[in-house]
């Protein structure tokens with residue numbers, strides 16, 4: 001984990017002059033022939049400093065790798081100038097000169113605006129930096145490369161992506177797919193705690209375009225070690241380059257902090273950070289194919305798609321997210337009413353034979369058949385789903401119920417009436433609707449999902465009322481003698497008479 005809080009970062013304690021990467025940043029900018037410095041609005045002095053450091057760094061690298069440069073010297077030529085010697089083998093390119101001078105306050109003029117490298121060598125002012133960058137490339141200090149093996153077209157990756165999906169009754173194809181070159185930076189630093197002790201080591205890291213360090217497994221999967229140098233790299237958009245510059249700048253600090261931590265140093269432990277250096281030694285721009293697009297699934301007039309994105313060598317197909325069930329799946333099919341869904345969520349109604357979503361089926365509590373919910377009735381007493389032909393009528397309240405709710409000729413609602421007080425909210429509502437019931441007493445009340453079920457008494461008469469819960473309309477009425485359990489159904493007229 002990288003710590004973002006600079007208060008706890010060793011980087012915050014390191015003098016700016018020792019932060020690594022700066023020279024490479026300029027090599028990066030210059031090697032891409034982008035006018036980064038002018039965009040950054042550097043002062044002439046800091047621009048001159050930047051180029052001076054870059055030249056010093058470049059010559060140091062070239063001296064290490066090429067005998068030609070072994071004795072090449074350079075030095076300041078006033079505040080805004082620099083001179084450098086040319087190796088014998090290179091002098092002819094500069095008209096036989098042994099050394100060249102550069103005016104560093106005219107950087108924009110000496111950075112070529114196009115890809116023509118190394119520029120017009122007859123004009124040293126314009127030619128020296130491009131030439132130097134070319135030398136760095138030839139010495140493999142700064143190079144561009146591509147992995148030996150990576151997909152060259154979207155169709156090469158499409159085959160693998162398609163293989164992940166099973167599409168029942170439909171087809172799939174690529175839609176809106178691009179394959180573009182994106183750069184992964186391979187940077188090698190020399191980490192040294194104390195110049196007088198031989199405890200230096202080289203540290204190689206790979207950085208993704210977003211600045212994240214790439215782990216070893218991904219480095220292997222992308223083939224970043226197994227690469228070949230290219231001489232005509234893709235252009236980097238100036239905005240992207242400025243972003244990369246910032247990534248490299250931050251990475252230098254990050255590598256140094258990581259190595260310090262690996263050596264057991266922690267912030268504030270008294271380590272003399274001025275003796276710690278982490279110098280960038282070489283860098284390679286590795287151009288990797290990045291794929292982005294979507295796979296479209298067509299079922300007649302209906303279609304859906306699944307996006308994918310990633311490095312082409314390792315891009316993985318993403319599962320289809322079923323919008324109806326929320327299930328992620330690589331197996332896709334269509335219901336009979338045309339919805340594109342996760343295939344494993346489809347089930348066939350055992351009554352109609354229609355293919356619908358599993359959670360749209362209910363199990364008939366009597367037959368055990370799994371059927372579309374609209375084909376079954378819901379018992380208002382037990383909430384069980386039952387096919388209409390298996391529903392029964394309660395002999396007492398005459399409501400259609402599941403057989404399981406009947407016991408001794410009564411449904412559970414009829415069996416569970418309880419004495420209700422006058423302040424029972426349900427009774428208040430019923431009496432509000434039927435004021436003629438106010439005179440009646442001994443109220444016993446129960447309810448199902450859809451009905452109120454009550455008995456009331458007056459003198460020697462008892463009434464049973466089954467009312468629609470929503471409208472309070474009477475669904476069934478019956479009367480009985482006060483002490484009898486024999487109920488006689490009432491017509492609407494008889495009910496009206498009984499209540500009057």
Ligand SMILES: [Zn+2]
Pocket residue numbers: 394395396397398399410411412413414
């Ligand atoms: Zn009943």
